[in-house]
Amino acid sequence: MAHVEIDGRRVLADLTALRRIGEYKTGVHRPALTAEHLQSIEWLVARLPEAKLTASIDGIGNVLGRSNCAGAKVLAGSHLESQRHAGWLDGPLGIVYALEAARVINTSAAFAGKAVEVASWCDEEGHFTSLMGSRSYVGQLDEDEIDRLADIADGRRLRDCLAAAGVAGRPRAQVEEGRHIGFIEAHIEQGDVLESSDLKIGIVTSIVAVWQYRIVIEGMQNHAGTTRMAVRKDAGLAAARLAVAIDETFPGIAGARSVWTTGRIALDPGAPSIIPGQAEMLFQFRDSDVVVLERMERHLEGLIGEANAKGPCRLKLEKLRKATPAEMSGDFQSALQIAAERHAPGRSLRMPSGAIHDAARLSTRMPAGMMFVPSIGGISHHWSENTSDEDIVLGARVFASWAAELLSRA
Amino acid sequence: MAHVEIDGRRVLADLTALRRIGEYKTGVHRPALTAEHLQSIEWLVARLPEAKLTASIDGIGNVLGRSNCAGAKVLAGSHLESQRHAGWLDGPLGIVYALEAARVINTSAAFAGKAVEVASWCDEEGHFTSLMGSRSYVGQLDEDEIDRLADIADGRRLRDCLAAAGVAGRPRAQVEEGRHIGFIEAHIEQGDVLESSDLKIGIVTSIVAVWQYRIVIEGMQNHAGTTRMAVRKDAGLAAARLAVAIDETFPGIAGARSVWTTGRIALDPGAPSIIPGQAEMLFQFRDSDVVVLERMERHLEGLIGEANAKGPCRLKLEKLRKATPAEMSGDFQSALQIAAERHAPGRSLRMPSGAIHDAARLSTRMPAGMMFVPSIGGISHHWSENTSDEDIVLGARVFASWAAELLSRA
Numbered sequence: 001m002a003h004v005e006i007d008g009r010r011v012l013a014d015l016t017a018l019r020r021i022g023e024y025k026t027g028v029h030r031p032a033l034t035a036e037h038l039q040s041i042e043w044l045v046a047r048l049p050e051a052k053l054t055a056s057i058d059g060i061g062n063v064l065g066r067s068n069c070a071g072a073k074v075l076a077g078s079h080l081e082s083q084r085h086a087g088w089l090d091g092p093l094g095i096v097y098a099l100e101a102a103r104v105i106n107t108s109a110a111f112a113g114k115a116v117e118v119a120s121w122c123d124e125e126g127h128f129t130s131l132m133g134s135r136s137y138v139g140q141l142d143e144d145e146i147d148r149l150a151d152i153a154d155g156r157r158l159r160d161c162l163a164a165a166g167v168a169g170r171p172r173a174q175v176e177e178g179r180h181i182g183f184i185e186a187h188i189e190q191g192d193v194l195e196s197s198d199l200k201i202g203i204v205t206s207i208v209a210v211w212q213y214r215i216v217i218e219g220m221q222n223h224a225g226t227t228r229m230a231v232r233k234d235a236g237l238a239a240a241r242l243a244v245a246i247d248e249t250f251p252g253i254a255g256a257r258s259v260w261t262t263g264r265i266a267l268d269p270g271a272p273s274i275i276p277g278q279a280e281m282l283f284q285f286r287d288s289d290v291v292v293l294e295r296m297e298r299h300l301e302g303l304i305g306e307a308n309a310k311g312p313c314r315l316k317l318e319k320l321r322k323a324t325p326a327e328m329s330g331d332f333q334s335a336l337q338i339a340a341e342r343h344a345p346g347r348s349l350r351m352p353s354g355a356i357h358d359a360a361r362l363s364t365r366m367p368a369g370m371m372f373v374p375s376i377g378g379i380s381h382h383w384s385e386n387t388s389d390e391d392i393v394l395g396a397r398v399f400a401s402w403a404a405e406l407l408s409r410a
Numbered sequence: 411m412a413h414v415e416i417d418g419r420r421v422l423a424d425l426t427a428l429r430r431i432g433e434y435k436t437g438v439h440r441p442a443l444t445a446e447h448l449q450s451i452e453w454l455v456a457r458l459p460e461a462k463l464t465a466s467i468d469g470i471g472n473v474l475g476r477s478n479c480a481g482a483k484v485l486a487g488s489h490l491e492s493q494r495h496a497g498w499l500d501g502p503l504g505i506v507y508a509l510e511a512a513r514v515i516n517t518s519a520a521f522a523g524k525a526v527e528v529a530s531w532c533d534e535e536g537h538f539t540s541l542m543g544s545r546s547y548v549g550q551l552d553e554d555e556i557d558r559l560a561d562i563a564d565g566r567r568l569r570d571c572l573a574a575a576g577v578a579g580r581p582r583a584q585v586e587e588g589r590h591i592g593f594i595e596a597h598i599e600q601g602d603v604l605e606s607s608d609l610k611i612g613i614v615t616s617i618v619a620v621w622q623y624r625i626v627i628e629g630m631q632n633h634a635g636t637t638r639m640a641v642r643k644d645a646g647l648a649a650a651r652l653a654v655a656i657d658e659t660f661p662g663i664a665g666a667r668s669v670w671t672t673g674r675i676a677l678d679p680g681a682p683s684i685i686p687g688q689a690e691m692l693f694q695f696r697d698s699d700v701v702v703l704e705r706m707e708r709h710l711e712g713l714i715g716e717a718n719a720k721g722p723c724r725l726k727l728e729k730l731r732k733a734t735p736a737e738m739s740g741d742f743q744s745a746l747q748i749a750a751e752r753h754a755p756g757r758s759l760r761m762p763s764g765a766i767h768d769a770a771r772l773s774t775r776m777p778a779g780m781m782f783v784p785s786i787g788g789i790s791h792h793w794s795e796n797t798s799d800e801d802i803v804l805g806a807r808v809f810a811s812w813a814a815e816l817l818s819r820a
Contacts, residue, residue, distance in 0.1 A: 084679075191636030208635065212682055223790040224671035225618065225696050225764035226601030229661070231788065236672055237657055243650035251639070261634035262646055264680040269494070272622055272673045272692045274791050282682045286635050354635035378641065380633040381684050 004104045004404045008393035014096045015392065017043065018080070019088040027088050027383030031151065032081040032123035032132070033061055033161035040080040044095060044120055051102035053118060059170035060141070061122030061162065062133040067106060067115035072410030074403050075180040075366075076101060077119035078187060079358065081127065084153060087385025089188045093373070093392070095120055097186040101400040105407065114407045117180070121358045127151050128158045134358035136172045138365045175365045181410050182332060182367035185359040186399045188387055192378025193351055200391060201340040201348035201398055202372030204328050207360040208257075208286040208352055211293055212321040213300065215242065219313040221269065221277025236267040236276035238313035243281065245303050250285075253299045255292035259354055260285035288325040288352040297322075325352075326360035332369030332406065339401035344394060355380075371399055414514045414814045418803035424506045425802065427453065428490070429498040437793030438498050441561065442491040442533035442542070443471055443571035450490040454505060454530055461512035463528060469580035470546040470556070471532030471572065477516060477525035482820030484813050485590040485776075486511060487529030488597060489768065491537070494563060497795025499598045503783070503802070505530055507596040511810040515817065524817045527590070531768045537561050538568045544768035546582045548775045585775045591820050592742060592777035595769040596809045598797055602788025603761055610801060611750040611758035611808055612782030614738050617770040618667075618696040618762055621703055622731040623710065625652065629723040631679065631687025646677040646686035648723035653691065655713050660695075663709045665702035669764055670695035698735040698762040707732075735762075736770035742779030742816065749811035754804060765790075781809055 021043065022028045022036030030036040044063055048055040053065030063080075067073060078094025095118070102116040121133035128149040135141040149158035162168045189195075189202055219235030243262045250260050262283050267276035285296045297319075304315045333350065340348035351372070359368045373395035376386045387395075431453065432438045432446030440446040454473055458465040463475030473490075477483060488504025505528070512526040531543035538559040545551040559568040572578045599605075599612055629645030653672045660670050672693050677686035695706045707729075714725045743760065750758035761782070769778045783805035786796045797805075 083684075189636060190633045191638060192641060193638070210635065210683070220789070221792045222788065223600040223765055224673060224694065225620065225669060225766065226599060226785075226790060227669070227764075227788055228601060228603070228667075229669055231602060234671075236675055237653060240650040240653035240672070240675070241657075243647060244654045247647055247651075259635060259637065259639055261644075261683070261685055262650070263634060263677070263682040263684055263686065265646055265650065265675050265677055266680070267673070267675055270674040270676070272694055273620070273671070274493075274673055275671055276673065277792070284634065284682055354637075355633055356635065375636075378632065378637055379630075380636060382631045382687070 004108060004400045006100050006104055006396050006400045008396065011096055011100050011393060011396045012389055014099065015089070015092055018092045024085050025383040027086055027385060028082045029085045030082040031084055032125065032127040033165055037081045038165055041120065044080065047099055048118060051099060051118065052106045053102060057167055058173040059162065059167050060133055060136040060172045061165060061167060062137060062173055063120035064173050065102065065118035067117055069113050069115045071113035072407055073115045073117050073180050074406050075117050075119055075183045076185065076403060077121065078185050079121050079124035081123055081125055083125050083381050085383055086381050087383060089385060089387055090190070090380060091124060093188055094186040097396050097399040100396050101403040104400055105404060111407055114410070116403050124358050127153065130356065131358055131361050134361035138175055138361050140361065180366055181406060182329060182369065183359060183362035184332065184369045184403060185357055186371045186373065186395060187357055188375045188380065188385065189372040190355050190375050190380035192375065194349065194372060194374040195376065195378060197349065199347050199349050200344040200374065200394055203333050203336050203340065203348055203350045204353045204370035204372060205333065205350050206288040206328055206352045207326040207357055208288045208354050209293060209323040209325045210284050210286050210321060210356060211297060212284040214318040214320055215281040215283060215304065216316045216318065217279040217313050219277050222275045224273045224275050227275060232275055233312040234275050235279035235313050238307060238315065239265050239279040239281050242303060242307055242315065246283070249299065249303065250296070253295055255287050255289055257352060258285060258287045258292060258296065260296070286354055290325065326363045328363065328369050329367035332367055335405040335409065336369055336371055336402045339398045339405055342401055343397045371402065414518060414810045416510050416514055416806050416810045418806065421506055421510050421803060421806045422799055424509065425498070425502055428502045434495050435793045437496055437795060438492045439495045440492040441494060442535065442537040443575055447491045448575055451530065454490065457509055458528060461509060461528065462516045463512060467577055468583040469572065469577050470543055470582045471575060471577060472543040472547060472583055473530035474583050475512065475528035477527055479523050479525045481523035482817055483525045483527050483590050484816050485527050485529055485593045486595070486813060487531065488595050489531050489534035491533055491535055493535050493791050495793055496791050497793060499795060499797055500600070500790060501534060503598055504596040507806050507809040510806050511813040514810055515814060521814070521817055524820070526813050534768050537563065540766065541768055541771050544771040548585055548771050550771065590776055591816060592739060592779065593769060593772035594742065594779045594812060595767055596781045596783065596805060597767055598785045598790065598795065599782040600765050600785050600790035602785065604759065604782060604784040605786065605788060607759065609757050609759050610754040610784065610804055613743050613746050613750065613758055613760045614763045614780035614782060615743065615760050616698040616738055616762045617736040617767055617780070618698045618764055619703060619733040619735045620694050620696050620731060620766060621707060622694040624728040624730055625691040625693060625714065626726045626728065627689040627723050629687050632685045634683045634685050637685060642685055643722045644685050645689040645723050648717065648725065649675050649689040649691050652713060652717055652725065656693070659709065659713065660706070663705055665697050665699055667762060668695060668697045668702060668706065670706070696764055700735065736773045738773065738779050739777035742777055745815040745819065746779055746781055746812045749808045749815055752811055753807045781812065
């Protein structure tokens with residue numbers, strides 16, 4: 001493998017520059033296609049020539065840095081927008097690693113004719129819809145859906161935002177068959193597996209699937225003072241009972257790495273003196289094994305059946321999303337293992353990703369791989385999310401070596 | 411007792427006229443000091459001369475119909491505003507009964523020199539604050555509180571609404587010592603006690619106290635895919651567990667007629683893929699016995715202590731409201747019993763009120779009594795709330811006889 005030497009200070013300086021765009025406490029607030037997100041895109045566009053890449057922004061807000069070299073190319077990237085009032089590294093870390101790898105490899109004589117190309121996928125976080133930009137790139141997003149989409153938090157229409165960004169009507173970039181040997185992405189782990197074992201690099205084996213449900217519970221809205229306990233149909237209580245039943249019984253049927261979450265419980269009308277007549281729950285679980293996913297779904301259906309049999313409320317299960325786990329390329333995993341062994345010997349771990357990433361979508365059209373660095377305290381989707389400078393720089397070094405290893409093999 | 415004959419058709423026509431103001435499905439949407447509420451106030455002001463009463467609207471939006479006679483006077487009334495998208499009888503029934511009793515008694519030679527005076531208390535429902543108008547009348551609402559109050563649903567400032575209604579700066583009517591022999595109020599039961607026993611008139615013995623709590627739960631917001639189950643601090647799950655623990659253990663310590671309600675559970679941020687970092691619960695219980703109320707509070711404190719001891723979240727209990735149960739006058743109850751026996755022999759019941767009413771506040775300054783009519787299905791605080799026409803007319807007849815009985819004794 002040809003040697004590549006990244007500039008750790010430049011990596012940290014780039015991440016710090018991005019942190020200042022939409023800064024919120026020690027994190028950022030940079031939802032997709034807001035002024036702050038567009039500013040971060042402009043920042044990246046201005047950097048790409050340093051890697052001998054020609055930047056363009058496509059019709060969905062993806063940034064692509066293209067090389068004019070004729071040889072093997074690896075595509076690398078992540079996303080620039082953030083969750084609302086969230087962390088500074090979720091997305092930008094993978095962008096800056098890709099940019100740094102491209103800068104050192106695309107300007108290196110040892111890699112003449114080969115290149116790292118950089119992609120920033122728009123709205124991985126799902127302000128409009130999860131993995132929007134990468135879905136567009138792999139051909140899984142149609143114009144009708146774009147017509148319908150609006151920001152789930154503030155209602156901004158996607159079409160209006162694309163027009164305001166000046167990209168409405170532009171073509172949307174698509175996978176070019178044969179152009180890339182594959183896609184690689186780096187990301188903070190967002191969990192505490194690496195940190196709790198004092199490891200530095202996660203080699204992602206697969207990206208779990210999320211199966212997402214909405215449970216609507218119909219009770220009977222009534223006066224909280226005059227309605228006897230015996231005749232109540234309290235939809236809020238039914239929701240609480242289901243959440244507790246899930247908590248008590250899922251450990252017995254889930255896989256060792258399964259996770260499950262009730263992210264929302266909302267009672268209607270939600271007033272102090274009114275018995276809730278309706279409740280809504282958002283519940284999801286994740287695993288990398290379809291057999292386990294199906295077992296969890298059957299168990300959930302069983303719990304809801306039991307609750308309906310017992311009464312007095314009526315529970316209805318809606319299946320919102322059932323994805324397939326995404327396998328990462330075995331060759332890409334072994335290439336990453338080699339790079340990790342060089343810079344952090346004995347301190348890497350093969351692990352599934354519990355979070356969804358753009359690499360899951362890219363993997364449907366080309367070989368893909370993912371690399372994790374440790375998250376302090378496992379915290380993510382919160383402004384206090386962080387990774388030590390030392391781990392950030394080490395990760396950048398491993399990532400560039402990984403890209404180099406892949407290009408050396410091509 | 412002198413005979414009084416009410417006009418049942420007029421009572422139904424008046425209630426129907428009020429139902430058309432802010433009509434919503436078969437109910438009404440007439441929050442306090444909205445255009446619809448003001449229109450209903452104007453409607454009442456226009457009717458009061460039919461009862462030989464002079465109407466005025468005071469500085470808090472209370473309507474008072476005053477008689478110029480010199481003899482004994484009973485004050486009767488309820489409220490005109492509704493809960494949001496709620497029932498047509500909750501409040502207006504008591505207003506129209508009072509109006510009808512005043513029309514027939516104040517124009518009857520048999521009651522010359524005596525009168526029923528009519529009051530409409532502003533915002534019993536608590537859009538700004540519960541029992542606002544009756545608290546003002548009994549001297550329990552000060553100007554500082556008025557400065558601070560805003561509609562809890564839409565943020566309208568009370569001062570602005572009073573100005574828009576044209577009553578800002580007007581004096582607020584106050585109890586006049588010795589003017590009234592007492593206050594009487596009719597209301598729909600809002601529960602199913604009368605209906606389930608085929609009874610027609612409820613004779614209220616006391617109005618329960620509501621003890622209202624807010625429970626704030628601190629967990630740790632985190633990513634729903636990457637955070638292992640073992641290290642989570644899920645504030646939503648802690649809220650669900652507390653709600654279920656309350657449901658399972660309160661029956662063992664509560665009184666026979668106690669009720670308890672978790673009206674709101676709100677998770678923050680409430681997103682599908684984020685473990686809730688914070689949760690809020692609004693919980694209340696009601697009873698007419700202070701000993702029982704205190705036992706329930708100690709039990710609630712115990713449950714929260716156990717949850718904190720067990721972890722992993724931190725629960726904090728805030729005591730928002732601890733009222734004293736209001737006893738209704740024994741003499742007023744016996745007068746109502748006589749009136750009920752005349753028109754619905756054997757079909758009345760002495761019972762506490764599980765709902766709070768303006769009579770609770772009036773009872774702190776003068777003898778007070780309350781009468782219930784049946785609610786179909788016990789439904790209330792919902793647009794489908796209803797009472798049969800037959801029961802409405804019977805109730806009006808009993809109410810007028812009750813007022814007549816009280817005035818005959820005076």
